[in-house]
Amino acid sequence: xxxxxxxxxxxxxxxxxxxxxxxxxxxxxxxxxxxxxxxxxxxxxxxxxxxxxxxxxxxxxxxxxxxxxxxxxxxxxxxxxxxxxxxxxxxxxxxxxxxxxxxxxxxxxxxxxxxxxxxxxxxxxxxxxxxxxxxxxxxxxxxxxxxxxxxxxxxxxxxxxxxxxxxxxxxxxxxxxxxxxxxxxxxxxxxxxxxxxxxxxxxxxxxxxxxxxxxxxxxxxxxxxxxxxxxxxxxxxxxxxxxxxxxxxxxxxxxxxxxxxxxxxxxxxxxxxxxxxxxxxxxxxxxxxxxxxxxxxxxxxxxxxxxxxxxxxxxxxxxxxxxxxxxxxxxxxxxxxxxxxxxxxxxxxxxxxxxxxxxxxxxxxxxxxxxxxxxxxxxxxxxxxxxxxxxxxxxxxxxxxxxxxxxxxxxxxxxxxxxxxxxxx
Amino acid sequence: xxxxxxxxxxxxxxxxxxxxxxxxxxxxxxxxxxxxxxxxxxxxxxxxxxxxxxxxxxxxxxxxxxxxxxxxxxxxxxxxxxxxxxxxxxxxxxxxxxxxxxxxxxxxxxxxxxxxxxxxxxxxxxxxxxxxxxxxxxxxxxxxxxxxxxxxxxxxxxxxxxxxxxxxxxxxxxxxxxxxxxxxxxxxxxxxxxxxxxxxxxxxxxxxxxxxxxxxxxxxxxxxxxxxxxxxxxxxxxxxxxxxxxxxxxxxxxxxxxxxxxxxxxxxxxxxxxxxxxxxxxxxxxxxxxxxxxxxxxxxxxxxxxxxxxxxxxxxxxxxxxxxxxxxxxxxxxxxxxxxxxxxxxxxxxxxxxxxxxxxxxxxxxxxxxxxxxxxxxxxxxxxxxxxxxxxxxxxxxxxxxxxxxxxxxxxxxxxxxxxxxxxxxxxxxxxxxxxxxxxxxxxxxxxxxxxxxxxxxxxxxxxxxxxxxxx
Numbered sequence: 001x002x003x004x005x006x007x008x009x010x011x012x013x014x015x016x017x018x019x020x021x022x023x024x025x026x027x028x029x030x031x032x033x034x035x036x037x038x039x040x041x042x043x044x045x046x047x048x049x050x051x052x053x054x055x056x057x058x059x060x061x062x063x064x065x066x067x068x069x070x071x072x073x074x075x076x077x078x079x080x081x082x083x084x085x086x087x088x089x090x091x092x093x094x095x096x097x098x099x100x101x102x103x104x105x106x107x108x109x110x111x112x113x114x115x116x117x118x119x120x121x122x123x124x125x126x127x128x129x130x131x132x133x134x135x136x137x138x139x140x141x142x143x144x145x146x147x148x149x150x151x152x153x154x155x156x157x158x159x160x161x162x163x164x165x166x167x168x169x170x171x172x173x174x175x176x177x178x179x180x181x182x183x184x185x186x187x188x189x190x191x192x193x194x195x196x197x198x199x200x201x202x203x204x205x206x207x208x209x210x211x212x213x214x215x216x217x218x219x220x221x222x223x224x225x226x227x228x229x230x231x232x233x234x235x236x237x238x239x240x241x242x243x244x245x246x247x248x249x250x251x252x253x254x255x256x257x258x259x260x261x262x263x264x265x266x267x268x269x270x271x272x273x274x275x276x277x278x279x280x281x282x283x284x285x286x287x288x289x290x291x292x293x294x295x296x297x298x299x300x301x302x303x304x305x306x307x308x309x310x311x312x313x314x315x316x317x318x319x320x321x322x323x324x325x326x327x328x329x330x331x332x333x334x335x336x337x338x339x340x341x342x343x344x345x346x347x348x349x350x351x352x353x354x355x356x357x358x359x360x361x362x363x364x365x366x367x368x369x370x371x372x373x374x375x376x377x378x379x380x381x382x383x384x385x386x387x388x389x390x391x392x393x394x395x396x397x398x399x400x401x402x403x404x405x406x407x408x409x410x411x412x413x414x415x416x417x418x419x420x421x422x423x424x425x
Numbered sequence: 426x427x428x429x430x431x432x433x434x435x436x437x438x439x440x441x442x443x444x445x446x447x448x449x450x451x452x453x454x455x456x457x458x459x460x461x462x463x464x465x466x467x468x469x470x471x472x473x474x475x476x477x478x479x480x481x482x483x484x485x486x487x488x489x490x491x492x493x494x495x496x497x498x499x500x501x502x503x504x505x506x507x508x509x510x511x512x513x514x515x516x517x518x519x520x521x522x523x524x525x526x527x528x529x530x531x532x533x534x535x536x537x538x539x540x541x542x543x544x545x546x547x548x549x550x551x552x553x554x555x556x557x558x559x560x561x562x563x564x565x566x567x568x569x570x571x572x573x574x575x576x577x578x579x580x581x582x583x584x585x586x587x588x589x590x591x592x593x594x595x596x597x598x599x600x601x602x603x604x605x606x607x608x609x610x611x612x613x614x615x616x617x618x619x620x621x622x623x624x625x626x627x628x629x630x631x632x633x634x635x636x637x638x639x640x641x642x643x644x645x646x647x648x649x650x651x652x653x654x655x656x657x658x659x660x661x662x663x664x665x666x667x668x669x670x671x672x673x674x675x676x677x678x679x680x681x682x683x684x685x686x687x688x689x690x691x692x693x694x695x696x697x698x699x700x701x702x703x704x705x706x707x708x709x710x711x712x713x714x715x716x717x718x719x720x721x722x723x724x725x726x727x728x729x730x731x732x733x734x735x736x737x738x739x740x741x742x743x744x745x746x747x748x749x750x751x752x753x754x755x756x757x758x759x760x761x762x763x764x765x766x767x768x769x770x771x772x773x774x775x776x777x778x779x780x781x782x783x784x785x786x787x788x789x790x791x792x793x794x795x796x797x798x799x800x801x802x803x804x805x806x807x808x809x810x811x812x813x814x815x816x817x818x819x820x821x822x823x824x825x826x827x828x829x830x831x832x833x834x835x836x837x838x839x840x841x842x843x844x845x846x847x848x849x850x851x852x853x854x855x856x857x858x859x860x861x862x863x864x865x866x867x868x869x870x871x872x873x874x875x876x877x878x879x880x881x882x883x884x885x886x887x888x889x890x891x892x893x894x895x896x897x
Contacts, residue, residue: 008436031783063688071698075689079771082778086686086720099782127862131701137652138624139704139717142551177861246651247548248893252542282486288477294470294532320536351485358487361506365437367788 006391011384012206018222019194022213024206033202034371037096041190043166053168056089060129064121092308093379099368102203113216123180130176145250155241156416160232192223197378201371239416244423251319251421255332258414259313261304262380264389271405276302278352294326309376339406343399429604430614438510439788441502441604443795449496449568449629457575458591463499464534467492470525498727514613514720518620520723531585538574547892551839555656558837559812596630604791609684634729637662643833643882647843650892654739655840660732661831664666667800673812683708686720690800702740709734727799746856750878762827763822780806
């Protein structure tokens, strides 16, 4: 299916002797470039007890400057460039991203290389920044969905760091100001070239991108730390948790199943992505029933978030009629169970494959979007090829594969259900 | 009708259709009619196709038709693959010209609107709650005085007939703008022109919106709800909008004070970087939709009436009084002295170069072009290129002196223990704060001034309201 190339751009990979990888993607949009620096460290790397949320906190510290570029100078430079710049942290990655005029790329890469190699901050700055992280927690804490995911992960996992969200446990966030020493160790361990992939997507030739990266990043020294993430044992019995919410809210229900680690050629992994769209998206029968016809729920979605280690396939619904919460929950569980014995017809499967393909293609509408879409895949496999392989796998999946994946992963003993309801007054 | 067409060899087609109809045109007592009209067209099915049939049609194409309803503009937009250009254009035309008006869709969408106010805004997003409360305070009795979704009481009373009436009165062919870019843009535009010209030449509203009510005294609203932090938004109306002679200068000033989601602004530096009070602090002279969810402003929220707005993200409840004082202190420093040359140059350079990035995606560019028509200033990047190079720091100083010296300000807080905060502000109580690390002398000296800075407000102008009574 040649026309079904989900990632329709050429790219080149360059591996430097220090372990750093550059992914260069020339793009048709004139005059701009996006730089996404993907550090292969996220909340999965927080293996020591009491250190949850640290990868995210560290992302904040990366903006606290160096001798050559104190924060004021760094910010002033970005301003002068007119750049769009930010960063985010997730379970398996921390991403520093900037989109700007292509002629500023040299200046930007020099500045970024400087902070990745020579970051320097005082304990006072560290303690102050810890409060900004707390502020970030507060702004998110009003959202029931945040709490739902916090409790879901805490309930579903016992030992793996996926047990906590990327923000971390509140008790750990509150302890952060006293963790200056640990922050230095975190930087030393993970902010290393062999643990970093730089993506440059935009209006320049790969050879030019390579020369720039070599000039500024070639001298970065390799590290030696090896992460041992604890392996989560299989779940042996269904789990449940219930949250009472302080303010008015509509009830939420999350039904999660253990899911396999990301693998672009694993039919199970692809099948779960297809199932999320087939059974729980606005194009699904269940959505029609719960949202449009019965109107018991106003939101329904599922996702099988790609992770380095086995994670969760999660279905979430928001229930409009609180007394219908058990019915909505049952409808979701029935849908998961039904797939094992009643896979969809081939024609329906093709619609889902088409849906995933076009939805992805439609997101590639400018330099920054292409880079943003690619970054999570680079965190998983360090190459855009993984996108093509994944979509090829989607197209090879058969109805029988869906049934087999459902049988393997939607077992009742691997299920965790969390509900959130308004606290009775 | 106005058409904007940019055909090229892109594999995607982008379409935006904007009507000059929004919540400012809601008839009194029918607040929410504009919102529901937009939703019914985009998400309520057509006469020929039920909503479910439309979802089934969109699904294999990976596409969706989205709508945004703002105070004065309702915009429908989609992106699709070139292979689906004709049928997607046809679907949009059908939605706009031949809606389904089914009662069950109306019930669903009216519920959604009620829940977006009752559950989402009151309960789940303190920051947006604070912003909407600020708008409510500044625009009381004005067409902007209610959220775009309407009011809960009017939504509960709303009949489908009122929504149909709004559509009949406001969705005319004479002031619609259809913008198409990318693959098959010309045939998409031709088809839209043909279909949209079947709409009657009408609009009940003439498009004029009265000026904001004058803010004669400082007013505050304290929205009480259980939360871990306290959100704060403050501001006052400004007459400056795109096209006003002071707009470019004020834009530069506000960018230096608090460019959205940039760390370079004075507010961000002062409140977050140096003091660790919260996650971020920004300043605006144009409405920015849903700033907590996006780095870039979604176009087609153009408004004739704008406010100067400071957005202080949630602080520890005990720090809210100090944060208010510090934000005002930063605003006054700017109003008194303007910008130094370095700040001026950096902010101007940012605005000149950044806008091109905001217009890079075809859909965004079309949206910004539509806004350019609304304001009569053309594409924003071009407008800034025409006006910013001429500016000087003294122009900025003049603009801030003229527009940032309000007689009064409005402030909206959302969070816990509001009565204590209200009392502290009314009593003008000192609000010194403790830090968890050593601070430089200049900062501690500034704190001494800021922590006792008076914010005079009369008791009758400081209202405490439980969150569950907002937007009723």
